[in-house]
Amino acid sequence: xxxxxxxxxxxxxxxxxxxxxxxxxxxxxxxxxxxxxxxxxxxxxxxxxxxxxxxxxxxxxxxxxxxxxxxxxxxxxxxxxxxxxxxxxxxxxxxxxxxxxxxxxxxxxxxxxxxxxxxxxxxxxxxxxxxxxxxxxxxxxxxxxxxxxxxxxxxxxxxxxxxxxxxxxxxxxxxxxxxxxxxxxxxxxxxxxxxxxxxxxxxxxxxxxxxxxxxxxxxxxxxxxxxxxxxxxxxxxxxxxxxxxxxxxxxxxxxxxxxxxxxxxxxxxxxxxxxxxxxxxxxxxxxxxxxxxxxxxxxxxxxxxxxxxxxxxxxxxxxxxxxxxxxxxxxxxxxxxxxxxxxxxxxxxxxxxxxxxxxxxxxxxxxxxxxxxxxxxxxxxxxxxxxxxxxxxxxxxxxxxxxxxxxxxxxxxxxxxxxxxxxxxxxxxxxxxxxxxxxxxxxxxxxxxxxxxxxx
Amino acid sequence: xxxxxxxxxxxxxxxxxxxxxxxxxxxxxxxxxxxxxxxxxxxxxxxxxxxxxxxxxxxxxxxxxxxxxxxxxxxxxxxxxxxxxxxxxxxxxxxxxxxxxxxxxxxxxxxxxxxxxxxxxxxxxxxxxxxxxxxxxxxxxxxxxxxxxxxxxxxxxxxxxxxxxxxxxxxxxxxxxxxxxxxxxxxxxxxxxxxxxxxxxxxxxxxxxxxxxxxxxxxxxxxxxxxxxxxxxxxxxxxxxxxxxxxxxxxxxxxxxxxxxxxxxxxxxxxxxxxxxxxxxxxxxxxxxxxxxxxxxxxxxxxxxxxxxxxxxxxxxxxxxxxxxxxxxxxxxxxxxxxxxxxxxxxxxxxxxxxxxxxxxxxxxxxxxxxxxxxxxxxxxxxxxxxxxxxxxxxxxxxxxxxxxxxxxxxxxxxxxxxxxxxxxxxxxxxxxxxxxxxxxxxxxxxxxxxxxxxx
Numbered sequence: 072x073x074x075x076x077x078x079x080x081x082x083x084x085x086x087x088x089x090x091x092x093x094x095x096x097x098x099x100x101x102x103x104x105x106x107x108x109x110x111x112x113x114x115x116x117x118x119x120x121x122x123x124x125x126x127x128x129x130x131x132x133x134x135x136x137x138x139x140x141x142x143x144x145x146x147x148x149x150x151x152x153x154x155x156x157x158x159x160x161x162x163x164x165x166x167x168x169x170x171x172x173x174x175x176x177x178x179x180x181x182x183x184x185x186x187x188x189x190x191x192x193x194x195x196x197x198x199x200x201x202x203x204x205x206x207x208x209x210x211x212x213x214x215x216x217x218x219x220x221x222x223x224x225x226x227x228x229x230x231x232x233x234x235x236x237x238x239x240x241x242x243x244x245x246x247x248x249x250x251x252x253x254x255x256x257x258x259x260x261x262x263x264x265x266x267x268x269x270x271x272x273x274x275x276x277x278x279x280x281x282x283x284x285x286x287x288x289x290x291x292x293x294x295x296x297x298x299x300x301x302x303x304x305x306x307x308x309x310x311x312x313x314x315x316x317x318x319x320x321x322x323x324x325x326x327x328x329x330x331x332x333x334x335x336x337x338x339x340x341x342x343x344x345x346x347x348x349x350x351x352x353x354x355x356x357x358x359x360x361x362x363x364x365x366x367x368x369x370x371x372x373x374x375x376x377x378x379x380x381x382x383x384x385x386x387x388x389x390x391x392x393x394x395x396x397x398x399x400x401x402x403x404x405x406x407x408x409x410x411x412x413x414x415x416x417x418x419x420x421x422x423x424x425x426x427x428x429x430x431x432x433x434x435x436x437x438x439x440x441x442x443x444x445x446x447x448x449x450x451x452x453x454x455x456x457x458x459x460x461x462x463x464x465x466x467x468x469x470x471x472x473x474x475x476x477x478x479x480x481x482x483x484x485x486x487x488x489x490x491x492x493x494x495x496x497x498x499x500x501x502x503x504x505x506x507x508x509x510x511x512x513x514x515x516x517x518x519x520x521x522x523x524x525x526x527x
Numbered sequence: 528x529x530x531x532x533x534x535x536x537x538x539x540x541x542x543x544x545x546x547x548x549x550x551x552x553x554x555x556x557x558x559x560x561x562x563x564x565x566x567x568x569x570x571x572x573x574x575x576x577x578x579x580x581x582x583x584x585x586x587x588x589x590x591x592x593x594x595x596x597x598x599x600x601x602x603x604x605x606x607x608x609x610x611x612x613x614x615x616x617x618x619x620x621x622x623x624x625x626x627x628x629x630x631x632x633x634x635x636x637x638x639x640x641x642x643x644x645x646x647x648x649x650x651x652x653x654x655x656x657x658x659x660x661x662x663x664x665x666x667x668x669x670x671x672x673x674x675x676x677x678x679x680x681x682x683x684x685x686x687x688x689x690x691x692x693x694x695x696x697x698x699x700x701x702x703x704x705x706x707x708x709x710x711x712x713x714x715x716x717x718x719x720x721x722x723x724x725x726x727x728x729x730x731x732x733x734x735x736x737x738x739x740x741x742x743x744x745x746x747x748x749x750x751x752x753x754x755x756x757x758x759x760x761x762x763x764x765x766x767x768x769x770x771x772x773x774x775x776x777x778x779x780x781x782x783x784x785x786x787x788x789x790x791x792x793x794x795x796x797x798x799x800x801x802x803x804x805x806x807x808x809x810x811x812x813x814x815x816x817x818x819x820x821x822x823x824x825x826x827x828x829x830x831x832x833x834x835x836x837x838x839x840x841x842x843x844x845x846x847x848x849x850x851x852x853x854x855x856x857x858x859x860x861x862x863x864x865x866x867x868x869x870x871x872x873x874x875x876x877x878x879x880x881x882x883x884x885x886x887x888x889x890x891x892x893x894x895x896x897x898x899x900x901x902x903x904x905x906x907x908x909x910x911x912x913x914x915x916x917x918x919x920x921x922x923x924x925x926x927x928x929x930x931x932x933x934x935x936x937x938x939x940x941x942x943x944x945x946x947x948x949x950x951x952x953x954x955x956x957x958x959x960x961x962x963x964x965x966x967x968x969x970x971x972x973x974x975x976x977x978x979x980x981x982x983x
Contacts (some may be wrong), residue, residue, distance in 0.1 A: 220950060237836040241836060244911045354970060380694050418634065
């Protein structure tokens with residue numbers, strides 16, 4: 072799809088909002104958040120009743136809008152969408168987000184209406200996103216067709232393609248808490264026109280996006296999707312979470328967005344062929360994205376681990392092996408440096424389990440400099456008892472663990488991941504200390520899988 | 528092991544703390560939290576330097592202690608442990624937690640010292656937990672041999688057996704945040720004497736415990752462990768997270784607690800034979816435990832799902848199928864009740880995707896009463912935009928979703944699980960609404976796996 076058209080969706084110069092209302096509901100909320108983010112000045116609201124909303128004129132018809140429109144957001148009832156599309160076509164609008172539900176996902180009558188909307192749009196050359204979606208989000212310019220929490224609008228480098236509007240929305244709500252920052256979002260809904268392939272192409276060329284996440288229920292044109300996926304994967308990592316793995320899930324999917332999800336093994340093969348990363352769960356997808364959106368490529372196979380928990384070191388080693396990675400051999404220099412400061416009981420190996428010895432800081436600094444480690448994993452788990460003691464002594468995470476952002480400068484080209492487990496306060500302290508330089512995730516399994524994706 | 532002995536570990540009448548100090552470290556923190564929880568009055572502290580700590584006398588030798596001791600906590604350096612055990616033996620102490628590290632986990636010299644400690648204990652019939660562990664926690668009487676956050680001391684029904692002290696500790700720090708409440712904890716360390724089998728036996732007979740969680744690196748006596756596991760699984764669900772699945776993990780494990788973790792497939796077979804539930808990750812173990820520690824047995828195979836996200840409904844359906852469960856067929860009564868209030872676009876099926884229709888409350892109440900559903904899964908995900916609108920209108924989760932604690936009374940014998948995804952505030956609101964009656968988890972996959980475990 073031409074880049075110019077995608078610009079109309081993500082960076083519109085002017086917007087028409089068809090179905091703005093003064094009564095609670097979708098049409099009530101959208102003017103509010105457009106105003107909050109400074110977009111209402113560029114928005115023409117339409118409602119047959121006319122009047123004013125948020126201090127701005129409401130036009131009683133599309134034809135009345137005095138200006139050219141880049142993007143129309145349609146939130147009228149399903150039965151009125153076709154006529155709206157015709158009027159938008161006459162007005163010369165070429166990009167439309169249809170948020171209205173009640174189409175193919177509800178059965179034959181809805182499917183018929185959806186087909187009619189499609190035909191109407193074809194007549195005018197209109198490109199559509201939806202129906203049954205919540206449109207787009209762009210954190211860079213704070214434009215969105217759905218309300219997003221302030222935290223969710225902090226710009227990051229993960230782009231999301233979500234088939235379902237609610238799911239896309241939930242992701243946006245959940246991600247700030249989970250520590251993942253987003254670049255752009257497209258929710259697809261029933262995919263009457265634009266689909267995964269269009270956004271894969273656009274996001275793979277988007278400078279703000281380093282990883283693309285897809286939540287998918289099914290595709291219409293498998294060949295087109297696979298071609299787009301392959302091309303995108305050649306540019307940057309693509310992580311896919313797909314439902315409809317089982318007969319039960321396929322049935323549920325059919326009644327949700329009206330799409331056939333097909334045999335899972337066909338998808339599995341296609342994903343592998345394209346070198347996409349398949350996430351086993353939502354939680355895994357988030358951890359993968361946190362690493363892939365912030366960390367550089369991994370140039371070798373070997374990982375150095377510094378941990379304060381031998382158990383988690385062992386679990387991480389298992390995870391590396393499962394993902395085809397190896398443990399680095401610490402260099403003589405590293406071994407010497409650690410042995411000089413380590414207490415006698417400490418077994419200097421990889422994973423380097425420093426236990427409660429207090430040498431985590433030096434161990435991290437030394438590990439970053441080790442030539443055999445192509446990537447680093449740090450597991451700074453500390454019992455509450457220890458943290459409360461340090462705090463009594465006036466220490467914070469950085470005092471005890473060192474300034475990892477500084478250490479990281481010694482090895483800017485190696486992926487570095489911290490595993491965060493423990494109690495909230497401490498985790499926040501460690502997260503702040505890591506900044507965006509070191510990816511903070513929950514799961515050693517996801518960390519290893521992400522490193523493998525950075526290797527390929 | 529005799530129940531009387533376990534009582535000495537978890538409900539001691541009197542305690543000796545060998546190695547209490549006034550300088551920061553383990554021996555400094557323990558008197559503080561024993562005092563805080565009201566246990567210092569029953570504690571005799573020992574340190575050759577004598578003096579006072581926290582306003583109480585410190586005895587300069589074990590022999591000086593004027594009273595009988597149920598449990599000794601040993602935190603002296605490794606080299607001094609053997610002599611301490613001898614003195615405790617002479618004093619008549621029979622239960623000892625050795626928290627000191629520096630034994631078999633550090634190599635041959637440490638292993639030799641550990642063997643000597645074992646021999647000394649044999650002479651006096653002392654039973655030991657550790658070394659290289661942090662002992663026990665009992666939330667019912669607030670006794671612990673390691674500092675635990677206040678939140679972690681709220682009594683619950685999940686017992687934990689963790690090989691590693693740090694790991695057990697991290698779990699205790701992490702679980703309150705994750706919403707899992709604990710009954711008792713035993714950390715095993717190098718397992719010089721007491722091991723998983725002893726605590727499996729004890730916890731399986733403990734009335735406060737409904738599920739037992741094990742983090743394991745390896746076992747010494749496989750036959751004994753398997754027999755204990757089988758017996759325990761016949762009483763209540765046992766969830767196991769085991770490291771050392773791969774050669775890398777086994778190597779790491781060996782240098783951690785000095786135990787051989789063995790071929791993973793042997794363990795896998797043993798777990799299956801005993802009907803234990805194997806967790807794939809720490810996060811999965813926590814979600815499983817939240818369900819298994821609060822929900823009743825599942826008497827049939829069929830699950831009813833009410834969701835506001837079609838996508839998550841589809842993912843949940845996949846997860847049910849993977850775990851050998853089925854979707855319930857809503858009864859005519861249920862269908863009729865929902866259709867009467869549902870908007871026309873709503874496809875009344877299972878999963879019941881109510882979307883933004885506002886009928887989640889009635890759907891949950893109706894689902895609880897449905898005779899075909901043997902268990903219920905609710906996915907009340909709500910976009911931030913909607914919640915912020917409700918709040919403006921003065922609504923909270925209970926206003927919108929109903930009082931699930933009340934609805935639950937219609938079906939006290941069916942497991943009920945809520946999936947919590949979205950933004951923090953809302954999740955807390957839903958969690959409060961669910962109380963302990965409905966298990967709140969993150970992952971639909973773990974929810975389905977837990978239901979399958981409640982079925983068997």
